[in-house]
Structure formats: C-alpha cells, structure tokens
Amino acid sequence: MNTAPMVDAQRLGLMLGELRLPTIKHIWADFAAQADKEGWPASRYLAALAEHELAERASRRIGRHLAEAHLPAGKTLDCFAFEAVPMISKAQVMALCAGDGWLDQGSNLILFGPPGGGKSHLAAAIGLALVENGWRTLFTRTSDLVQRLQVARRELSLESAITKLDKYHLLILDDFAYVSRDQAETSVLFELISARYERRSLLITANQPFGEWNRVFPDPAMTLAAVDRLVHHATIFEMNVESYRRRTAQARRTGAGRPAAYTTHKVLETIRDNQDKNEALASDS
Structure with missing residues (x-):
C-alpha cells in the first residue's frame, strides 16, 4: 500500500x-x-x-x-426613509458611503435636526456601509465616550486613550449636544476634536444648531474653536423634519432647510459677536 x-x-x-x-x-x-x-x-x-x-x-x-463598531441593529440605508427627509440627497449619501476622499482627508459629517428625525439611523447606516467597504468605524453616544475619556484623564492616560481611537477612520458621536455643561467633560471632548482635526473623521448628530452650542461648551472661546475645527472640512445635513414618532404617513413635513454654507457662516458670526459682547461687558465691569 x-x-x-x-x-x-x-x-x-x-x-x-x-x-x-x-x-x-x-x-x-x-x-x-x-x-x-x-x-x-x-x-x-x-x-x-x-x-x-x-x-x-x-x-x-x-x-x-x-x-467592534457597536452599530445599532437594523439601521441600514435600505430601510431609511429618504422620501421623508427630502433635503437629504440619497446620491450624496451613497457617495459618502464609499469613503474615498473625505475619510482620507479627515473631513467631517454633521447631522442637525430635532429629535426623531432620523439622524441616528442615517449615521448608523452610513457607518455600516463604510465598514462593508473596508473602513473602520465606532458608533457611540457622546456622553458615554466622554465618561470613558474622563476616566482616562484621571488615570493620566488621556492622550493614550485618544490615540487608540485613531484606528477608527470614522468616529460617530451620537447625541452630541446632550453632554452636560461641565468643564471637565467639555475639555476632554474638545481635546478629542482637536486631536482628530484634519487627521481622522468625525460624524456628529446633534439636536441643537451651532448657535446653541454654548450649552455644551461653557467657554465661548472653546465653542468657537470647536466649531471652527468641525466645520473647516465638513459636509452638513440639516434634517428639519417632524419626528418619525409623531409623523403620519400622510402628513410629512417637507421644509428645505438652510444651506450648510449659510448656516456655518452665520453661526460663526453669531459666536464671535457673542464673544465680543462678553469681553466688552467684562472690561466695563
């Protein structure tokens, strides 16, 4: 044999x-x-x-x-109701899902709108599509990540913790404006934004427009600096629609929303004006 x-x-x-x-x-x-x-x-x-x-x-x-992405289950582009958010271009979203260009450049994506308008669903769906196309993403509630970074700061390892997040091409910060107005929390959030600026991308969902971010960052100068870094290389979607939870199939709100460029320009002017007023009041006192 x-x-x-x-x-x-x-x-x-x-x-x-x-x-x-x-x-x-x-x-x-x-x-x-x-x-x-x-x-x-x-x-x-x-x-x-x-x-x-x-x-x-x-x-x-x-x-x-x-x-590792921790994406919420069932949030895909196939089940996202683009017709209910007419100001969002499906073609533009599909182009973003390829990831080429904007992720390589460390550009950002910012989704504004009232609660229930589909921001988190769209953010998760984009994250899923990017993973399927070979990119690495992490989906997290902003407050949860801030708490983790605060622990790292107390342990004198904040820089290391932020560096470890570099492995993700896209960091999805959901419910950005729900971070409490606390100096310790907002400072680690600002450090994260600064560290990823022009290097790694952020996708942010927020209920409040930039003009109300003084509720997030107690320092007007920090607010301005954070907004400057986020919008410098950013695509901004304003999802001004009624909540899915309140909307009926026959009554949908179809407001076009403001152009992103107009929003960014006006908001930065407003923040700077408020900062100038605060400085003038401080000098008078």
Missing part, C-alpha cells in the same frame, strides 16, 4: 496551518481534484486558491470590524 499521498497531504495541511492559510488548507484537496479532472494549468489552480483565501480573509475582517 502506497502511503506517500496521505503523508504528503498531512504535511501540506500542517504547512498551510503554519503559514496561516486556513481557507486553502480546507479547500485545496477539492480544488486539486477539480483541477486534475479539468486539466487546469498550475497558475489557474494557485490563483483559485489565493482568491478564496483573500475573499475569506476580507469576510472575517469585515466581521471583526462590525463587531
């Missing part, structure tokens, strides 16, 4: 395991039989094995990235 083929197969399995090629280890024998039967050249056989190994690796990588 010739045991050489069996021994060779066992050795090959061990070598493929050592080389960390689990997919090829699993499929090589079946592919070899098919190649022998159909007379494949060696190059085709090797290419078929490599393609399956790469495809399986990509699938496992996406699975890991989905697990």
Whole structure:
C-alpha cells in the first residue's frame, strides 16, 4: 500500500496551518481534484486558491470590524426613509458611503435636526456601509465616550486613550449636544476634536444648531474653536423634519432647510459677536 499521498497531504495541511492559510488548507484537496479532472494549468489552480483565501480573509475582517463598531441593529440605508427627509440627497449619501476622499482627508459629517428625525439611523447606516467597504468605524453616544475619556484623564492616560481611537477612520458621536455643561467633560471632548482635526473623521448628530452650542461648551472661546475645527472640512445635513414618532404617513413635513454654507457662516458670526459682547461687558465691569 502506497502511503506517500496521505503523508504528503498531512504535511501540506500542517504547512498551510503554519503559514496561516486556513481557507486553502480546507479547500485545496477539492480544488486539486477539480483541477486534475479539468486539466487546469498550475497558475489557474494557485490563483483559485489565493482568491478564496483573500475573499475569506476580507469576510472575517469585515466581521471583526462590525463587531467592534457597536452599530445599532437594523439601521441600514435600505430601510431609511429618504422620501421623508427630502433635503437629504440619497446620491450624496451613497457617495459618502464609499469613503474615498473625505475619510482620507479627515473631513467631517454633521447631522442637525430635532429629535426623531432620523439622524441616528442615517449615521448608523452610513457607518455600516463604510465598514462593508473596508473602513473602520465606532458608533457611540457622546456622553458615554466622554465618561470613558474622563476616566482616562484621571488615570493620566488621556492622550493614550485618544490615540487608540485613531484606528477608527470614522468616529460617530451620537447625541452630541446632550453632554452636560461641565468643564471637565467639555475639555476632554474638545481635546478629542482637536486631536482628530484634519487627521481622522468625525460624524456628529446633534439636536441643537451651532448657535446653541454654548450649552455644551461653557467657554465661548472653546465653542468657537470647536466649531471652527468641525466645520473647516465638513459636509452638513440639516434634517428639519417632524419626528418619525409623531409623523403620519400622510402628513410629512417637507421644509428645505438652510444651506450648510449659510448656516456655518452665520453661526460663526453669531459666536464671535457673542464673544465680543462678553469681553466688552467684562472690561466695563
């Protein structure tokens, strides 16, 4: 009895395991039989094995990235009601989901609108599409992340904690304006914004427009600096629609909202005017 083929197969399995090629280890024998039967050249056989190994690796990588992204379940673009938010261009959203360009440049995406307007759903859906396209994202409530960063600051490891977030091409901060107006909380949030500026992207959902962010940052100068960094390279969606929870299928609000450029320009002017007034009052006193 010739045991050489069996021994060779066992050795090959061990070598493929050592080389960390689990997919090829699993499929090589079946592919070899098919190649022998159909007379494949060696190059085709090797290419078929490599393609399956790469495809399986990509699938496992996406699975890991989905697990770490902490995206809310069921929030996809397929089930997002674009017709209920007429000021949002589906074509523009689909282009953003490719990730090319804006994520490479560390640009931001900001979603404004009243509660229940679909901001979190759209943010999560974009995050999911980006993961499927090979990018790494993290979805978190802003207040939860701020609490983690505060703990890191107390442990003298804030810089390290922020640096670890660099592995995410996109950090999704949901309910941004719900952070309490506390100096310790807002300072770590500002440090995060500053650290990612022009390096890594942020996607922010917020109920309040920029003009009301003095409720988040108690210092007007910090408010202005944070807004400047966020809008410098940003796409801004104003989702001015009635809450899904209150809206009926027949009565939908279809306001067009203000252009992002107009909003950003006016808000920065308002913040600066308020800061000048505060400084004048302080000098008079």
